[in-house]
Amino acid sequence: MVFVFDLDDTICETDAYSEYYINKFFKENNWNYQQIAKVTRFAEAKFNWPNEMAKAWYKKYGDEMMLEFSCKKDAIKTINTLYDNGHKIIIATARNYDWHSNPEEITLQWLKNVGLKVSKVYIGRVDKEIVCENEKADFFIDDDISITKKVSEVLNGKGKQAFLMNSDFNQTQECPSNVKRVSGFKQLMTEISKYTDELKK
Ligand SMILES: [Mg+2]
CATH class of the missing domain: 3.40.50.1000 (HAD superfamily/HAD-like)
Incomplete structure (x- = not known):
């Protein structure tokens, strides 16, 4: 079959791990974007950052993060x-x-x-x-x-x-x-x- x-x-497990990683990088970069939702279709939509910034972050760190997904x-x-x-x-x-x-x-x-x-x-x-x-x-x-x-x-x-x-x-x-x-x-x-x-x- x-x-x-x-x-x-x-x-x-993508969404939960991505959220963890977003928070980690906010801290590392001293960014003050706030979490505005607990549950969204994609992890980046949980935060009040501009889409271009979320995209740039994903481009930079997404590969590393994806290799760690459980x-x-x-x-x-x-x-x-x-x-x-x-x-x-x-x-x-x-x-x-x-x-x-x-x-x-x-x-x-x-x-x-x-x-x-x-x-x-x-x-x-x-x-x-x-x-x-x-x-x-x-x-x-x-x-x-x-x-x-x-x-x-x-x-x-x-x-x-x-x-x-x-x-x-x-x-x-x-x-x-x-x-x-x-x-x-x-x-x-x-x-x-x-x-x-x-x-x-
Ligand atoms: Mg899916």
């Missing part, structure tokens, strides 16, 4: 087991050169560092619904509500499903009707095993 996974805040509980074990059992594991991340200095090299290095087994990686401004169509995905997992909704519309056919991975941001948002919300990788596997006998073993 074909699995397409998002990376940030689906497999790795994985969500059971992510590696779950995905590597699927891979070892012959399933196709595709990563589709929207990391791009607008915000990142070196998204491709850093992402591939991080995957190697954490030991995640993957069949294919899409990095950049790719439409994930097109990736899922082209790759004939069976399952799609992402923390973004609008993306999971779009993908769910192309995952036609019995036994195919888009999942919304719980995050601080999306947990207060409504999950689209044909998308299933999961709290983590353990629940994801329980849900997926309902679709296929192959995964019940």
Whole structure:
């Protein structure tokens, strides 16, 4: 079967770690930007700094930070087991050169560092619904509500499903009707095993 996974805040802990790093660099630079929100779609929006400044910061420190991201509980074990059992594991991340200095090299290095087994990686401004169509995905997992909704519309056919991975941001948002919300990788596997006998073993 074909699995397409998002990376940030689906497999790795991006938002919380980014917030920590933003605060760290505010301190180092004696910047006085204030935190104006606790939960936003992206960490930089939690602070009252100009977008250009946030972008410049990310360009400078984002690569270093991304290499330090930790994985969500059971992510590696779950995905590597699927891979070892012959399933196709595709990563589709929207990391791009607008915000990142070196998204491709850093992402591939991080995957190697954490030991995640993957069949294919899409990095950049790719439409994930097109990736899922082209790759004939069976399952799609992402923390973004609008993306999971779009993908769910192309995952036609019995036994195919888009999942919304719980995050601080999306947990207060409504999950689209044909998308299933999961709290983590353990629940994801329980849900997926309902679709296929192959995964019940
Ligand atoms: Mg994400």
